[in-house]
Amino acid sequence: AQSVTQPDIHITVSEGASLELRCNYSYGATPYLFWYVQSPGQGLQLLLKYFSGDTLVQGIKGFEAEFKRSQSSFNLRKPSVHWSDAAEYFCAVGAGYKLSFGAGTTVTVRA
Amino acid sequence: NAGVTQTPKFQVLKTGQSMTLQCAQDMNHEYMSWYRQDPGMGLRLIHYSVGAGITDQGEVPNGYNVSRSTTEDFPLRLLSAAPSQTSVYFCASSYNRGAETQYFGPGTRLLVL
Numbered sequence: 728a729q730s731v732t733q734p735d736i737h738i739t740v741s742e743g744a745s746l747e748l749r750c751n752y753s754y755g756a757t758p759y760l761f762w763y764v765q766s767p768g769q770g771l772q773l774l775l776k777y778f779s780g781d782t783l784v785q786g787i788k789g790f791e792a793e794f795k796r797s798q799s800s801f802n803l804r805k806p807s808v809h810w811s812d813a814a815e816y817f818c819a820v821g822a823g824y825k826l827s828f829g830a831g832t833t834v835t836v837r838a
Numbered sequence: 839n840a841g842v843t844q845t846p847k848f849q850v851l852k853t854g855q856s857m858t859l860q861c862a863q864d865m866n867h868e869y870m871s872w873y874r875q876d877p878g879m880g881l882r883l884i885h886y887s888v889g890a891g892i893t894d895q896g897e898v899p900n901g902y903n904v905s906r907s908t909t910e911d912f913p914l915r916l917l918s919a920a921p922s923q924t925s926v927y928f929c930a931s932s933y934n935r936g937a938e939t940q941y942f943g944p945g946t947r948l949l950v951l
Contacts, residue, residue, distance in 0.1 A: 770945055
């Protein structure tokens with residue numbers, strides 16, 4: 728069975744500071760991993776995805792994520808956070824049409 | 839392209855009523871899915887379809903029916919609404935399986951009284 732754990736329910740970060748969101752997954756084979764962002768009242772937008780190759784993946788809006796098979800992790804990072812990054816972030820694993828999502832991490836950005 | 843569209847945006851139902859949540863995509867995607875989003879639980883898969891005429895159950899299918907008569911449309915039916923079905927519902931589509939991106943609709947917020 729596939730599953731995702733996002734250990735942090737809520738993170739507060741200052742504008743301009745770095746951000747790291749944790750994601751641990753369980754999957755029976757080589758995983759397809761995704762990070763989505765959801766702004767308030769909106770649908771989900773894909774930030775980045777990993778399915779093979781380079782374990783450091785670059786995404787949109789300056790985000791990157793690193794796949795670590797030994798730790799079953801796929802953590803999301805951004806070097807310098809902007810106020811517009813305040814949102815809820817979801818890590819997901821599985822085939823593109825049949826995803827298992829984590830519970831999400833809400834990011835608050837303070838001035 | 840409009841992408842993935844969902845109607846209605848918001849709906850209030852009484853317990854026992856039925857309704858259909860509409861989902862359509864204009865990207866010629868074979869794969870479509872329905873998820874529900876509840877606080878603290880992320881998104882959970884209700885039903886999915888891998889092509890016209892082919893549907894299957896996801897993680898939380900009870901109380902919901904789906905059908906897929908065309909590539910474009912994937913409606914979700916609640917036959918007898920219950921308060922436990924109060925949630926935000928998202929429809930999504932993708933070109934195929936694997937690492938293909940799933941595109942999400944804007945969601946339908948459903949309140950069952």
